[in-house]
Amino acid sequence: MVSGKGGTGKTTVAAALALALASGGRRTLLIEVEGRQGIAQLFDTPPLPYEERKIAVAPGGGEVRALAVDPEAALLEYLELFYRLGMAGRTLRRMGAIEFATTLAPGLRDVLLTGKAKECVARNRPDGRPVYDAVIVDAPPTGRIVSFLDVTTAMADLARSGPIHGQAEGVVRLLHSPLTAVHLVTLLEDLPVTETLETVDQLLAVGLPPGAVIANQVRPQWLPDRSVTAAANGRVDADRIRAGLSTAGLDLSTDVLDGLVAETVEHAVRVHGETTALARLGPPLLELPRLIDGVDLGSLYGLAEALVEQGVGVGAGVLA
């Protein structure tokens, strides 16, 4: 499960993780649950249907498949299984009856989504090995992740028996087992870090296993460590910079130099904030660099490689 505060890049990280875990000939499934087709945009493919599709080849011959789970389609799938609705299913959906049913009990939507993920995890090949070496869910943001995964509480609102109830018990077992890890993506800024730490506590409180924290969009620090604090407080030695620059043949006007100093102060304030944020987070922590040109398919492979270099792999412990 990959979650994170809105805007931290959790979809990108989930995709990079799916690629990283598929490398070396494995097969992973990347699941989207919020109906926004973020995965299709990232991999530059047409919108994903409610169907597992191969979307990328991983380094070393593995493959990534993707699935956009839609709670309404999942509910229809259930009802089909038990009641054979036939053509009526589609009409009901058009009328909004399916949406209405899933809206009546907000927990039902979540149970349908996690239920589908569980079904994918449990599915085996003819030789008994699992179809997927890893299933990665681009899960709802931190504000909603705990209620999303707390299936037991959601089920309390629903019928005490019946088909979904039976399956939900299996989902609860899976989510609370060592097979599941909830990874949290954050930026190295005050608010996202606070929210990440709060979410870790909330997950522990309901017995869900927090995984790694992934610091995303980490930018390079250019200033020497010893200069950061002073510069962050506005103390930058402009004369020393001027002298240094002239040895490189750059003789800049005062205005330009002032501009450089102002940029240096802003850089230092940011670095200072990031250092503080890192200290609050603690391990296990993974870092991904900020991509200046934004994320495209090529850079996604670069991010996956960065994860592999930091020890990410199936059976690698933290991110197993």
Add this chain to the structure above:
Amino acid sequence: MSPAPKVTAVLDVDALIDDPGTRVLVCCGSGGVGKTTTSAALAIRAAERGRRTVVLTIDPAKRLAQALGLQALSNEPGRVEAADGGALSATDGRGELHAMMLDMRRTFDEMVQSHSPPDRAEKIISNPFYQTISSSFSGTQEYMAMEKLGQLAATGEWDLIVVDTPPSRSALDFLDAPQRMSTFLDGRMIRLLSSPARAGGKGLRKLVGAGFSLFARGVGTILGGQLLADASAFVQAFDTMFGGFRERAEATYELLRSPGTAFVVVAAPEPDALREAAYFVDRLSAEGMPLSGLVLNRTHPVLAPLSATRARDAADGLRGAPLAAAVLRLHADRVDLADREERLLARFTSAHPAVAVTRVPVVSGDITDLDGLREIGARLAAASDVTGAEAVASEQSLRPAR
């Protein structure tokens, strides 16, 4: 360097907030772009320029709430005072800033109470299903924000109402959610589910045939009888007030379309946020709603005219001057970042050339007090036809301490 930006219309924030014809200012945008802060900064600026202003915030960050003197959810506006306890300084003495933080549950309760006799209101509010709807139905927050806006406008007390919109993935949710909620509360569906034999009429039964009873049975099995019974009781109790409910939502929607309302779309210079902004701009124009412009928030303008290549080359050639080399490299990164932001903006403006834009250079760190908000307000209003870089460089307050 980036291609020279085409001539983009500039959003003149001061003209917008000074215009006595602007009565409602709605800040939209996808989640995480800084809508709440922008709303608060616009409101404080308007107040200090002499308008009696109220800002309706939704879920502000803790320190921003404190800066506005909001300690808890408050469903009525409270006056914001300067840190020293004095009033905010307005030029002509009329300006005042009031702020509130939407309490969606209480707004809903009050609405129910004002639309139905006490015993019925009691019945609705104690229904377990109402508790679900009023706290966790996605769309309730948007609906209640609209309702509160309608109430504030109806008092006639305010020169300007600044509205922050609920955090959601899509900026469009603010316009769509109330309609979704109306459809949901309109009892047709629940009647179909709880007594499919009687509801819907012959035509519908013919259309979906036996499938519907099967569906209703299936849903009943999954959700359980109790939930359906609660939902059904709720919708029945709600039925009589539903007309009034919808009328109010429609009246507010009309208010949004009136000439006194201005929308600004807030976006971060990121592809996703700008894409959402573009959807929203298209939607507003389709609805005939008046868009004032785009706030491009948290930009990183270049503060020194030196190309990235030249800076990196010079850094490569430096020996024994680590500070100067670091300064050159961080500058080169900044030039690249500013280029990227301008490219993203150019992509937006070429598709939407008529949209006026103001860039707001990033303020490092959290906003913790009114001065921080004033600073953002100043950056919002630093509109002119110069590039962001020059605009910032010309601001004395941004010079670093030396």
